[in-house]
Amino acid sequence: MTDLLSTILDSLREIVASGVKSIPAVLTAIIVLFLTRYLSQFVRGLATRISEKSVRSKSLQHLITKIADIATWIFGVLFAAVIAFPGLSLGDIVATLGLSSVAIGFAFQDIFKNFLAGTLILLQEPFRIGDQIIVGDFEGTVERIDVRTTKIRTYQGERVLLPNSEVFTSAVQVQTAFDSRRTDLAVGVDYNTSLPEATDILEGIIKGVEGVLQDPEPEIDLVSFGDSSIDFLVRYWTRSQQKEVRVTKTRAILAIKQALDDANISIPYPIRTLYFYNQDRYSDYLPKSRDREHNSV
Structure with a gap:
């Protein structure tokens, strides 16, 4: 029993002694982590200033700042670990990170895929x-x-x-890659309409619509013979923002409708022609004798 107690006491003394010896290293590692915090703030500010001068994209500036901050913390944590655990070598850390990175890669492959795609989007813009x-x-x-x-x-x-x-x-x-964007507006007129007159009316009215750009100039094209109308296509350019395109299109429709009404040019409704006939007389399934009786009558 005495031998067992002495063994336990010796083990406790060794643990306490090793703990006391490691206190300076642990305190130094804690100080390194505190310094890493301030260093990361400095590096983040430096990266922000450099990226603002060299990169136009706000998102890419944010990415550069984030990467610089993460890299600073990784370096600081590794340095603190080496100080706190003197027996831990840099090779062991790299090997551990290599094995863990493979496992993390499989577990978070979608996150890494999106990260890489986001980085390429920010770079290519x-x-x-x-x-x-x-x-x-x-x-x-x-x-x-x-x-x-x-x-x-x-x-x-x-x-x-x-x-x-x-x-x-x-x-x-x-849609806003360029300053201007084209809109194609279909307009149908009656078959009895003078096409040169309709072309002149459409061209004159679309140029006066607010929001329609004069460069490039609007174009009026005849595109097809429809079922009940001859179809025009009014092509005009506006600013590329969606609101500008939508509002200008409304103005163009109102102006074109009013101009065609003033010129007594109708925009026809779809028309269908129906033919009625005697199905008994023209049926292919009637007997020939009965067909002759009908013809004699």
């Missing part, structure tokens, strides 16, 4: 914050491009979070 885009079934204004998602605000006032991998691999229609 196919669209920017404030652009109006269409991705699949979603249409709206880009609010923010994060490392995982692209946030857009729909025209109905809803927020949609699109995974960056989906945005990167899908066809994206950037």
